[in-house]
Amino acid sequence: MIELPSIQQLENFIIYSQVKDFALAAEKAGVTQSAFRFQIKKLEEVVGVQLISHNNKNSELTEDGKIFLSKVENIVEQLKQAVKEMNTSSGEQVCLSVGALMSLGDVLLDQHLTYFKKYNANIKINLSNLEATTLLSRLKDDSIDIISTFTLENLNPDEYENIFFCNERMVYYAPNIQNGSNIICIEEICQYPLVQYSPYYLMYRTIKAYFKKYGYSPEIEAWFSTPYAIMHYCQQNQVGAVLSERLLNAMGFYDGYYEIDPDFSLKCHLLYKKSNPKYKYIKIFTDYIDKLYNNK
DSSP states (O other): OOOOOOHHHHHHHHHHHHHOOHHHHHHHHTSOHHHHHHHHHHHHHHHTSOOEEEOSSOEEEOHHHHHHHHHHHHHHHHHHHHHHHHHHHTTOOEEEEEEEEGGGOOHHHHHHHHHHHHHOTTEEEEEEEEOHHHHHHHHHTTSOSEEEESOOTTOOTTTEEEEEEEEEEEEEEOTTOOOSSSEEEHHHHTTSOEEEEOTTSHHHHHHHHHHHHTTOOOOEEEEESSHHHHHHHHHHSSOEEEEEHHHHHHTTOOSSEEEEESOOEEEEEEEEETTOTTHHHHHHHHHHHHHHHHTO
8 A cells, every 4th residue: 555645744845835944834833843854854755756955055845846736735725624514514613704894884794694693503703893904904814704895906816706795875974964855966065074084994085085086175074983983973063974874774874864976886895715715604604695685
């Protein structure tokens, strides 16, 4: 019977291929350099070829090493996925980290998660409300599995999957301003002070760009970090703010706001890495959200 390498040997070899340095690879694998080098040597003995060439100064994959890497990476990943799936089928929970834009609030997403978990008891959801820059950063470093956002800037389509799930209609919330119509034009909006998000937020830049597109620059009276603080300030003062209609409705507000002319809508997407080992469970979640919004 042919001798096969151990999973630990293969994983250490893959780790080396990622960092190209024995010291860093050993540290990442959580073993000493001598133990790491021993594992690689045993792997080369089993395979029968030199996988890594090295001297006193540096090391690198040999041509045989590159060929072997291309064959074993998928095998190890498929094995990990198979184990995850079997653990799940035996009752172990899978945890998905979901990030939503703080500036949109996503009260409804919170509500939807309750229903989702009722029918997918083995999938645990951790929900974070963060700003766009932080969401994208955490998606890239794998600390969040899925994010909900309306920006697709600087994302490699070969690496990330994006699913459009709704148009977020932005409205002018001004409960203390009487307009006499359910529609307000951009020129009328600029006659009153505007309450805005923090200048560090994507939503601030997006709203500013909307007004700039039509040649306007409204006076900003105050900046807040959450839509809930913006709502409260508008309720106490004769000012207005551009907010999500969906969020206002979720908070129980069905009046006190106006449709904006020209239309101001944002395309919302769910983003996740195609290489995420939880891909199967991410699809269950994204398919649920997609059907939820597109069956309305």
